[in-house]
Amino acid sequence: MPYRVLDQPHSQRRKWRIICVGAGASGLYLAYRVEQRMKDTELVIYEKNSDVGGTWLENTYPGCACDVPAHIYTYSFRPNPKFTSYYAGNEEIEEYFKDFEEEFNLRRFIQFQSTVVKAEWKDDEGIYEVEIRDAQGNIKKDWCNALINCSGVLNNWKWPDIPGRTSFKGDMVHTAAWDKKVKPAGKKVAIIGIGSSGIQVLPQMQKIASSVKVFLRSPVWITPQLGGLGAESDSPVPDDKPIITDILLRGQQPFKFTPEEVSMFKQDPELLLTLRRCMEVVICSSLDAFRVGSPKQILVQQLVQKQMEEKLGDNEELKKAIIPKFPVGCRRPTPGAGFLEALVADNVTPVYAPIDCFTETGIKTKDGVNHEFDVIVCATGFNIGFVPFFDLKGRGGISMREAWSEQACCYLGIAAPGYPNYFTPLGPRGPWGNGTVLVALELNIDYFITMMIKMQTQDIKACEPSLKATNEFSQHADEWHMGSVWNQNCRSWYKRGGENSKPYLWCGTTPSYLKTQSTIRFEDFDYEYLHGNRQEFSPATFNPDLLTYFRFAYIGNGLVGADYLPMKEKLDKLVPYLRLSDTPWEIE
Numbered sequence: 001m002p003y004r005v006l007d008q009p010h011s012q013r014r015k016w017r018i019i020c021v022g023a024g025a026s027g028l029y030l031a032y033r034v035e036q037r038m039k040d041t042e043l044v045i046y047e048k049n050s051d052v053g054g055t056w057l058e059n060t061y062p063g064c065a066c067d068v069p070a071h072i073y074t075y076s077f078r079p080n081p082k083f084t085s086y087y088a089g090n091e092e093i094e095e096y097f098k099d100f101e102e103e104f105n106l107r108r109f110i111q112f113q114s115t116v117v118k119a120e121w122k123d124d125e126g127i128y129e130v131e132i133r134d135a136q137g138n139i140k141k142d143w144c145n146a147l148i149n150c151s152g153v154l155n156n157w158k159w160p161d162i163p164g165r166t167s168f169k170g171d172m173v174h175t176a177a178w179d180k181k182v183k184p185a186g187k188k189v190a191i192i193g194i195g196s197s198g199i200q201v202l203p204q205m206q207k208i209a210s211s212v213k214v215f216l217r218s219p220v221w222i223t224p225q226l227g228g229l230g231a232e233s234d235s236p237v238p239d240d241k242p243i244i245t246d247i248l249l250r251g252q253q254p255f256k257f258t259p260e261e262v263s264m265f266k267q268d269p270e271l272l273l274t275l276r277r278c279m280e281v282v283i284c285s286s287l288d289a290f291r292v293g294s295p296k297q298i299l300v301q302q303l304v305q306k307q308m309e310e311k312l313g314d315n316e317e318l319k320k321a322i323i324p325k326f327p328v329g330c331r332r333p334t335p336g337a338g339f340l341e342a343l344v345a346d347n348v349t350p351v352y353a354p355i356d357c358f359t360e361t362g363i364k365t366k367d368g369v370n371h372e373f374d375v376i377v378c379a380t381g382f383n384i385g386f387v388p389f390f391d392l393k394g395r396g397g398i399s400m401r402e403a404w405s406e407q408a409c410c411y412l413g414i415a416a417p418g419y420p421n422y423f424t425p426l427g428p429r430g431p432w433g434n435g436t437v438l439v440a441l442e443l444n445i446d447y448f449i450t451m452m453i454k455m456q457t458q459d460i461k462a463c464e465p466s467l468k469a470t471n472e473f474s475q476h477a478d479e480w481h482m483g484s485v486w487n488q489n490c491r492s493w494y495k496r497g498g499e500n501s502k503p504y505l506w507c508g509t510t511p512s513y514l515k516t517q518s519t520i521r522f523e524d525f526d527y528e529y530l531h532g533n534r535q536e537f538s539p540a541t542f543n544p545d546l547l548t549y550f551r552f553a554y555i556g557n558g559l560v561g562a563d564y565l566p567m568k569e570k571l572d573k574l575v576p577y578l579r580l581s582d583t584p585w586e587i588e
């Protein structure tokens with residue numbers, strides 16, 4: 001095909017259609033930013049639930065709270081002076097996201113009770129065809145130029161793989177799908193699992209149940225809260241703000257703010273900002289603690305071990321079962337205020353024998369004992385694949401679940417070779433081990449928006465990270481993790497549930513992650529243009545050197561969009577570079 005100049009102005013924007021899966025913190029932020037930054041764009045968010053909030057809508061088990069200081073578990077630009085606790089409970093966090101949705105009326109982008117079940121890339125059209133199941137089970141079809149997967153890494157909760165689950169005649173409930181109709185007060189309760197959810201739910205059950213048995217399969221480090229300032233720690237707090245030091249010191253334990261403190265946060269946004277920055281600095285300065293054998297890691301390990309041993313007293317059997325051999329932090333740290341105290345309470349019994357099966361009346365363990373219960377709480381976590389739970393098919397019809405069965409092949413945790421125009425926030429290699437993830441998802445989504453505007457205005461039909469760049473990034477991250485506690489021998493969802501696979505975490509601090517995400521390496525992507533010659537894609541014969549694309553066709557006929565405006569409007573739009581001071585400008 002000979003080259004032809006297109007008769008269109010420079011960077012003519014084409015209509016763009018985005019489908020987003022999920023309306024949690026990520027999906028809501030996407031809607032907010034798309035409306036703010038993109039033009040000629042349709043966005044539809046399909047959400048399987050009946051409301052927004054994701055994690056915080058679904059996880060309503062007693063004791064559910066964030067385990068980083070709530071004031072840094074907000075969007076970076078939108079503080080929440082209303083939080084009543086240092087580590088706010090799920091209801092206040094859910095309310096925060098609902099307020100955000102309401103203020104910007106983001107609901108108009110969302111179709112509720114709509115589960116995305118399949119998305120398949122269509123090479124010819126440069127689109128994804130998407131299938132959505134509604135509440136009645138009907139399947140409808142939709143399409144998009146770009147698919148943004150905000151369906152959450154910790155969203156697909158799982159029952160334990162223990163036989164006989166449906167034979168139990170009492171109430172069985174999962175922490176991530178709590179049923180308020182279940183009333184454990186005065187009852188015989190079982191808790192299976194002592195991850196972050198299990199350790200938060202036990203102290204609440206201990207207070208109200210007649211008896212609780214906790215089934216311990218693996219040891220776990222119970223750490224102090226992560227967002228407080230130790231008395232001897234190097235402090236980031238400015239000398240003239242002793243009130244902040246006081247708050248951070250109290251943050252070693254969960255506590256409620258006084259009404260005076262809440263009104264101070266409302267009246268003094270600068271003070272709240274300094275507090276938030278101090279909280280973040282404390283958390284972001286702890287990377288050394290995650291390097292095996294570093295003085296800080298050794299110190300933290302000794303401290304946590306000492307605290308656990310003190311709280312467990314002379315209960316040697318319990319100490320042996322629960323204090324891990326792997327380093328602190330290998331699994332996600334579990335700051336469990338009140339957990340160990342509850343575990344040694346009179347009405348609580350730890351069970352060490354492995355579970356054999358569920359029975360009609362409770363749980364049978366492999367030592368032959370039948371344990372009877374009224375209520376069984378499964379705090380057994382989530383299916384984690386770092387792969388969407390809908391069927392995602394990329395180039396050549398290749399399913400991501402199959403392609404990634406051995407290893408996730410993901411560029412910077414946000415995009416994947418073979419899956420054009422597909423982006424996901426907080427994917428594999430996200431900063432899950434570092435603290436709060438909200439600011440990370442903001443930067444991810446800002447990145448996607450920049451890429452989508454580029455595609456929309458530069459006649460790019462498809463773009464995806466190259467396999468070479470992806471592999472080189474993996475090489476760097478894998479090498480970095482050779483010395484990290486996350487790479488040690490423990491079973492962890494960071495490793496997709498395996499013990500010896502690699503940790504799919506960022507290789508550094510949150511600021512290092514943010515710095516990487518905020519500078520797009522366009523050279524790491526392969527682009528396919530709307531205009532030019534192309535060959536049929538086949539994994540066996542594909543040769544990118546044979547492609548001839550007209551990558552500069554978007555420059556068009558020599559005019560810009562503003563040339564088509566009436567003369568008077570051209571003052572602002574055609575020649576904005578002539579100006580009074582050094583302010584940003586853009587030609588329409």
Ligand SMILES: Cc1cc2nc3c(=O)[nH]c(=O)nc-3n(C[C@H](O)[C@H](O)[C@H](O)COP(=O)(O)OP(=O)(O)OC[C@H]3O[C@@H](n4cnc5c(N)ncnc54)[C@H](O)[C@@H]3O)c2cc1C
Nearest residue numbers: 022024025026047048054055066067115116151152436437
């Ligand atoms: C109990 C709990 C406590 C946590 N505490 C913290 C914390 O303290 N600090 C921290 O940084 N992080 C915490 N996290 C991690 C938390 O998941 C993230 O901080 C954040 O909420 C992720 O937001 P998201 O929008 O990406 O995903 P989610 O909140 O998981 O939202 C995903 C949304 O996608 C929807 N969805 C999924 N699949 C489909 C589909 N196929 N079709 C349509 N819709 C779909 C879901 O219904 C959901 O609404 C916690 C997680 C859990 C489970």
Ligand SMILES: NC(=O)c1ccc[n+]([C@@H]2O[C@H](COP(=O)([O-])OP(=O)(O)OC[C@H]3O[C@@H](n4cnc5c(N)ncnc54)[C@H](OP(=O)(O)O)[C@@H]3O)[C@@H](O)[C@H]2O)c1
Nearest residue numbers: 065066067160161193194195196197217218332379380381
């Ligand atoms: N406040 C918070 O910030 C908060 C609260 C909750 C969750 N979260 C997030 O969500 C993540 C997941 O937490 P989670 O506690 O829900 O899940 P989790 O950390 O994966 O813990 C699941 C627990 O269930 C046990 N388990 C699973 N199947 C079992 C079986 N068949 N028999 C016996 N025990 C079984 C596991 O034992 P094994 O260890 O042996 O597998 C583990 O103790 C956290 O790491 C965190 O990121 C955060």
